[in-house]
Amino acid sequence: MGExxxxxxxxxxxxxxxxxxxxxxxxxYDKLIDKFGCQRLDQSLIDRVHRLxxxxxxVFLRRGVFFAHRDxxxxxxxxxxxxxxxxxxxxxxxxxxxxLGHLIPFMFTKYLQEAFKVPLVIQLTDDEKxxxxxxxxxxxxxxxxxxxxxxxxxxxxxxxTFIFQDFEYVGxxxxxxxxxxxxxxxxxxxxxxxxxxxxxHIGKVSFPAVQAVPSFPSSFPHxxxxxxxxxxxxxxxxxxxxxxxxxxxxxxxxxYHKPSLIESxxxxxxxxxTGKMSASxxxxxxxxxxxxxxxxxxxNKHAFSGGQDSLEKHRKYGANLEVDIPIKYxxxxxxxxxxxxxxxxxxxxxxxxxxxVKKRLAEVLTELVERHRLARSAVTxxxxxxxxxxxxxxxxxx
Amino acid sequence: MGYTKDQLLAxxxxxxxxxxxxxxxxxLTVEAQAKYVGDKGGGLTKNLFLKDKKSRLYIVSAxxxxxxxxxxxxxxxGLGKGGIxxxxxxxxxxxxxxxxGCVTPFALVNESARHVSLLLDKGFRTQEHCFFHPLSNDxxxxxxxxxxxxxxxxxxxxxxFVDLEANPPVGKDQPPDLAAFVxxxxxxxxxxxEKTVPLQGHTENPVSAYKKSTATTVKTTxxxxxxxxxxxxxxxxxxxxxxxSDAGLLVEEILNRxxxxxxxxxxxxxxxxxxxxxxxxxxxxxKKRLSSDLKSLAIMFKNTAYAQGFYAGTxxxxxxx
Numbered sequence: 001m002g003e004x005x006x007x008x009x010x011x012x013x014x015x016x017x018x019x020x021x022x023x024x025x026x027x028x029y030d031k032l033i034d035k036f037g038c039q040r041l042d043q044s045l046i047d048r049v050h051r052l053x054x055x056x057x058x059v060f061l062r063r064g065v066f067f068a069h070r071d072x073x074x075x076x077x078x079x080x081x082x083x084x085x086x087x088x089x090x091x092x093x094x095x096x097x098x099x100l101g102h103l104i105p106f107m108f109t110k111y112l113q114e115a116f117k118v119p120l121v122i123q124l125t126d127d128e129k130x131x132x133x134x135x136x137x138x139x140x141x142x143x144x145x146x147x148x149x150x151x152x153x154x155x156x157x158x159x160x161t162f163i164f165q166d167f168e169y170v171g172x173x174x175x176x177x178x179x180x181x182x183x184x185x186x187x188x189x190x191x192x193x194x195x196x197x198x199x200x201h202i203g204k205v206s207f208p209a210v211q212a213v214p215s216f217p218s219s220f221p222h223x224x225x226x227x228x229x230x231x232x233x234x235x236x237x238x239x240x241x242x243x244x245x246x247x248x249x250x251x252x253x254x255x256y257h258k259p260s261l262i263e264s265x266x267x268x269x270x271x272x273x274t275g276k277m278s279a280s281x282x283x284x285x286x287x288x289x290x291x292x293x294x295x296x297x298x299x300n301k302h303a304f305s306g307g308q309d310s311l312e313k314h315r316k317y318g319a320n321l322e323v324d325i326p327i328k329y330x331x332x333x334x335x336x337x338x339x340x341x342x343x344x345x346x347x348x349x350x351x352x353x354x355x356x357v358k359k360r361l362a363e364v365l366t367e368l369v370e371r372h373r374l375a376r377s378a379v380t381x382x383x384x385x386x387x388x389x390x391x392x393x394x395x396x397x398x
Numbered sequence: 399m400g401y402t403k404d405q406l407l408a409x410x411x412x413x414x415x416x417x418x419x420x421x422x423x424x425x426l427t428v429e430a431q432a433k434y435v436g437d438k439g440g441g442l443t444k445n446l447f448l449k450d451k452k453s454r455l456y457i458v459s460a461x462x463x464x465x466x467x468x469x470x471x472x473x474x475x476g477l478g479k480g481g482i483x484x485x486x487x488x489x490x491x492x493x494x495x496x497x498x499g500c501v502t503p504f505a506l507v508n509e510s511a512r513h514v515s516l517l518l519d520k521g522f523r524t525q526e527h528c529f530f531h532p533l534s535n536d537x538x539x540x541x542x543x544x545x546x547x548x549x550x551x552x553x554x555x556x557x558x559f560v561d562l563e564a565n566p567p568v569g570k571d572q573p574p575d576l577a578a579f580v581x582x583x584x585x586x587x588x589x590x591x592e593k594t595v596p597l598q599g600h601t602e603n604p605v606s607a608y609k610k611s612t613a614t615t616v617k618t619t620x621x622x623x624x625x626x627x628x629x630x631x632x633x634x635x636x637x638x639x640x641x642x643s644d645a646g647l648l649v650e651e652i653l654n655r656x657x658x659x660x661x662x663x664x665x666x667x668x669x670x671x672x673x674x675x676x677x678x679x680x681x682x683x684x685k686k687r688l689s690s691d692l693k694s695l696a697i698m699f700k701n702t703a704y705a706q707g708f709y710a711g712t713x714x715x716x717x718x719x
Binding site: 094095096133134135138139142143152153155156157158159335336371374375378379380382383385386387389391 | 578695701708
């Protein structure tokens with residue numbers, strides 16, 4: 001896996017392969033927006049989404065989980081003018097089990113698909129994982145198919161969704177666009193953006209083009225033939241921004257619209273913002289395969305609490321919401337705004353205890369995970385094949 | 399009711415698999431087996447029947463000379479250092495339905511072994527033929543790795559050959575390379591007491607060996623089954639009606655959930671609290687609390703219908719006129 005060597009001392013590092021805060025503290029999102037040059041998603045945009053879609057904005061929008069964007073307003077302008085767009089998101093299938101953090105962009109994308117009634121392409125970068133994680137081709141392809149099941153379980157509409165894996169789909173028009181992009185990006189440029197070195201193999205160096213190209217409708221002739229003007233909106237976590245900065249730079253040079261982005265903050269590990277969710281520590285995250293009992297235990301044992309050490313102290317000083325993980329998780333997943341406000345207020349005042357907050361969180365997450373598991377049980381091989389088949393989607397804008 | 403040796407041999411012949419068979423007195427070890435077939439060239443195999451801490455089962459089938467380090471294997475599977483050990487004797491009879499000393503990849507012909515994961519030594523492919531017990535210790539059969547592959551495919555299993563002697567590092571950035579071999583279905587072994595969950599709704603999608611005519615050719619994979627708690631009784635059984643494929647069952651499920659929520663909301667306390675407004679309050683709550691669950695059911699219902707239609711359509715080969 002590529003290591004980001006451009007770590008400025010004392011600065012936070014955010015790129016597709018590494019995310020770390022300054023001095024082991026919290027990620028400074030304002031600084032990040034400044035540095036990357038994207039924009040804050042403000043309330044007026046959220047209200048606009050509500051107005052245009054006629055349905056309440058998703059909890060992730062209301063709570064500032066998706067908090068930054070590039071040209072989202074242009075998407076909304078076009079939409080208001082009767083011009084649709086398509087969604088593009090993806091996953092690098094590096095592990096079989098997905099945790100809640102992995103689901104976040106998909107949950108949000110599903111909402112966008114439903115609210116705006118637009119098609120979606122989902123890219124599974126099995127080639128990337130084969131290269132960066134040194135998996136065999138077969139293993140990465142297999143993981144891609146496995147991950148596709150969990151993705152489908154998030155509730156995507158098969159009449160509007162095309163899922164593809166690079167090892168099967170790259171070729172044809174997709175590859176034509178890849179070469180067009182590759183011609184526009186110098187080796188020095190990718191080194192600058194992604195930090196590659198002379199020791200990195202050539203696969204890594206040209207991979208960015210593979211992730212760039214789904215932003216262009218002509219990459220999917222079976223879907224968007226004749227619709228070269230169609231805009232693309234990419235929901236992703238903010239660490240993916242470098243890929244799309246590069247893409248947006250290239251797009252006008254090859255005659256395409258720049259894709260728009262809507263970006264999310266990072267989902268904290270159970271142990272706290274400074275902890276990292278890691279594949280080798282199952283206690284750092286809640287997995288979609290966890291049982292209700294496991295969820296309860298993980299939260300009780302490992303979720304970092306902002307509550308005070310003793311009952312008296314807690315009643316007196318209240319909890320520190322800044323570092324409390326259960327509150328942060330509820331912020332992501334408890335849909336009821338009023339209930340969340342109430343819990344936060346009471347917890348900060350010391351009237352509600354950590355145990356009660358953790359209990360509520362366990363309920364919320366168990367409900368989510370069980371809904372996901374039930375949906376996943378409906379996903380058959382045939383369904384995966386159908387989602388991944390190169391086929392037209394005649395009702396994709398209905 | 400497990401397969402017998404004769405049934406297996408008949409099956410192999412049906413599949414037109416080339417094999418040689420050698421009868422000998424019952425043997426319980428590779429050394430003993432070697433006395434009778436050791437001079438016939440090819441590779442003798444050792445077959446380990448293993449179990450991890452979550453009672454998931456594995457057959458590791460390797461050339462007799464291949465060094466299999468259980469600690470390394472355990473790590474490569476993602477089970478930590480001491481996560482794997484020999485399976486108990488009862489499991490041999492119960493799951494593999496073979497006698498002691500007779501662990502063999504051919505035991506996977508039995509339905510009871512459907513969740514047992516199989517790891518095959520890639521060294522098999524370097525041999526002209528390899529020896530296995532055909533479900534009985536009084537015979538050894540030898541066949542080429544490709545034919546073993548053919549047999550396994552015929553029972554809906556993947557034959558994946560692995561370098562069993564490799565010792566790759568396992569850590570944060572290097573996921574366990576054999577993690578794929580850990581079965582995701584839970585096999586119910588009679589020993590661990592917490593696993594006495596009834597197997598109702600036990601499901602599996604049979605692997606169909608159909609050829610794809612679409613541009614995406616994908617290797618057929620075994621569909622793992624998750625039967626962890628009673629709520630999973632809604633899990634899908636292949637070709638059996640489920641909430642996702644049968645409109646009646648779907649509506650029943652929706653109505654059940656709605657009624658139980660309704661009943662839980664209409665209590666003495668809530669009647670007293672809301673009086674004549676209870677109706678509106680309950681209606682709102684139902685919408686709020688059931689919306690996500692019901693939407694999830696509905697979209698999967700739609701997706702199921704589409705997938706079934708798509709499959710039927712892409713496999714329809716109209717007779718040439």
